[in-house]
Amino acid sequence: xxxxxxxxxLRHAMSEExxxxxxxxxxxxxxxxxxxxxxxxxxxxxxxxxxxxIDTPISEAGFIGMGxxxxxxxxxxxxxxxxxxxxxxxxxxxxxxxxxIRYMSGGLINCPIVLRGPAxxxxxxxxxxxxxxxxxxxxxxxxxxxVPSNAYDAKGLxxxxxxxxxxxxxxxxxxxxxxxxxxxxxxxxxxxxxANVMREGSxxxxxxxxxxxxxALKAADLLHExxxxxxxxxxLRSIRPLDEETVLNSVKKTSxxxxxxxxxxxxxxxxxxxxxxxxxAFDYLDAPVKRVTSIDSPAIYSPPLExxxxxxxxxxxxxxxxxxx
Numbered sequence: 001x002x003x004x005x006x007x008x009x010l011r012h013a014m015s016e017e018x019x020x021x022x023x024x025x026x027x028x029x030x031x032x033x034x035x036x037x038x039x040x041x042x043x044x045x046x047x048x049x050x051x052x053x054i055d056t057p058i059s060e061a062g063f064i065g066m067g068x069x070x071x072x073x074x075x076x077x078x079x080x081x082x083x084x085x086x087x088x089x090x091x092x093x094x095x096x097x098x099x100x101i102r103y104m105s106g107g108l109i110n111c112p113i114v115l116r117g118p119a120x121x122x123x124x125x126x127x128x129x130x131x132x133x134x135x136x137x138x139x140x141x142x143x144x145x146x147v148p149s150n151a152y153d154a155k156g157l158x159x160x161x162x163x164x165x166x167x168x169x170x171x172x173x174x175x176x177x178x179x180x181x182x183x184x185x186x187x188x189x190x191x192x193x194x195a196n197v198m199r200e201g202s203x204x205x206x207x208x209x210x211x212x213x214x215x216a217l218k219a220a221d222l223l224h225e226x227x228x229x230x231x232x233x234x235x236l237r238s239i240r241p242l243d244e245e246t247v248l249n250s251v252k253k254t255s256x257x258x259x260x261x262x263x264x265x266x267x268x269x270x271x272x273x274x275x276x277x278x279x280x281a282f283d284y285l286d287a288p289v290k291r292v293t294s295i296d297s298p299a300i301y302s303p304p305l306e307x308x309x310x311x312x313x314x315x316x317x318x319x320x321x322x323x324x325x
Contacts, residue, residue: 001182001183001184001185002182002183002184002185003180003181003182003183004151004180004181004183005151005177005178005179005180006148006150006151006154006172006176006177006178006179006180007038007039007040007177007178008151008180008183009151009152009154009155009158009183010040010116010154010155010158010172011040011041011042011043011044012155012183013154013155013156013158013159013162014026014041014044014078014158014162015044015047015048016159016186016187017076017158017159017162017163018044018048018052021076021162023074023075023076024052024076024077024078024162025051025052025053025054025070025075025076025077025078026041026044026052026053026054026077026078026080027054027056027063027066027067027077027078027079027080028054028055028056028063028079028080028081028082028117029055029056029057029058029080029082030055030082031044031045031053031054031055031056031080032044032045032050032053032054032055033045033055034055036080037080037082038118038174038177040080040177041053041080060081060086060087060089060090061089061090061093063079064079064089064090064093064094064115065090065093065097067079067113068093068094068097068098068111068113068167070113071098071110071111071112071113071167072101072109072110072111076112076113076114076162076163077113077114078113078114078116078162079113079114079115079116080116080117081115081116081117082117083117083118083119083125083129083130083131084117084118084119084131084132084133084169084171085119085128085129085130085131085133087115087131087133087137087169088131094115094137094143094167094169095137095140095143097111098111098113098142098143098167099140099141099142099143099167100142102142102165102166103141103142110165110166111165111166111167112162112163112164112165112166112167113167113168114158114161114162114164114167114168114170115167115168115169115170116158116161116169116170116171116172117171117172118171118172118173118174118177119131119132119133119134119147119171119172119173120132120171120172120173120174120175120210120211120262121262121294121299121306121309121310122174122175122211122262122306122307122310123174123175124301124302124303124306125299126299126301127298127299127300127301129299130299131299132171132210132261132262132263132264132294133171133263134147134169134171134209134239134263134269135239135263135267135268135269135271135272137169137171137239137240138239138240138269138272142166142167143166143167143168143169143240144161144164144166144167144168144169144192144238144240144241145168145169145171145238145239145240146161146168146169146170146171146192146237146238146239147171147209147210147236147237147238147239148170148172148210148237149176149209149210149211149212149213149214149235149237150176150179150181150213150214151179151180151181151183152181152182152183153190153196153235153237154172155183155188156188156189156190157170157190157192157237157238158170159187159188159189159190160189160190160191160192161192163189164192168192171210173210173211175211176210176211176214179214190237192238192241193238193240193241193242193243194237194238194243194246195234195235195236195237195238195243195246195247196234196235196237196246197232197233197234197235197246197250198213198217198233198234198235199217199220199231199232199233200232201220201229201230201231201232201233201254202230202232202253202254203229203230203231203254203256203324204223204229204230204231204232204254204256204257204258204320204323204324205231205232205233205234205250205251205253205254205256205257205258206219206220206231206232206233206234206257206258206259206260206316206320207233207234207236207247207250207257207258207259207260207273208233208234208235208236208259208260208261208270209235209236209237209239209261209269210261210262211262212260212261212262212311213233213235213260215260215311215312215313215316216233216260216316217233218313219231219313219316219317219320220233222313222317223317223320223321227321227324229320229324231320232250232253232254234246234247234250236269239269242276244276244280247273247276247277248276248277248280248281251277251281251284251285252281252284255284255285255286255287256285256286256287256323256324257277257285257289257290257323258289258290258291258292258316258319258320258323259273259274259289259290259291259292260291260292260293260311260316261291261292261293261294261311262293262294262310262311263293263294264293264294264296265291265293265294265296266296268293270291270293271291274289274291277289287323287324287325288323290319290322290323291319292311292315292316292319293311294309294310294311295308295309297309
């Protein structure tokens, strides 16, 4: 099985879907002639031409609105945001229009659009370019939210997202683009709403999504090496739909839970998970649910400070020991 990077996995997924379905197009700032701001779409313009790989003006409100309208008419646009922070410029188009059209049309009009791009801090680009808005997006019925943690999942989830008839916000991480793992050649799909147990364990569940999973796996190794603790790591993969069954089964198995995410703590995905566990698995808990999130302030510009603002292996390790007391 070939080893490829996260960015290559995304490129393979989009290319395969463009070849499979003539209605699939990629649109966004610099996706074509510049080969993508992060080189995710490298070579795609030369291969598929300007009718399938479309450079847009720097106007998220304009081109996201165009993509939503095109999706309503049967096109399957993949819209790249250079930073997911810019989703706010097209808030009305995404959450008022795309999210609601199937419901308001009685199922007569679908909106099969994918919005993709980096949604993360940690790259020292300041507070206005470092949002992790998965909880904001998932709040809206009609929107699906996907946050892959590795190249294998990125490809399978992207192909499923492109084929889905609802709007999918596909949130990537710039710090994962160069990370690699084994990814099969050719066709495979990962259903949206299917979590993955990345590591089996019996004494503690660490549950999260995105790059935080990579930190959690390293912390789990440390806990096992230093203390012999058996840690289960659950990767949500998608926030909405949410795989409640896998989450609750893990909690019932280990009875101790640590929730990890790179977003801010207030009204976050981990807050929703804590509520879910309290409501549906409270009697199985042997300790309070604990969370490790980004420190609750706008993204810090200073590189050494921003590294500490995000969940680190040390913070996850320390919090896990606290849960295990």
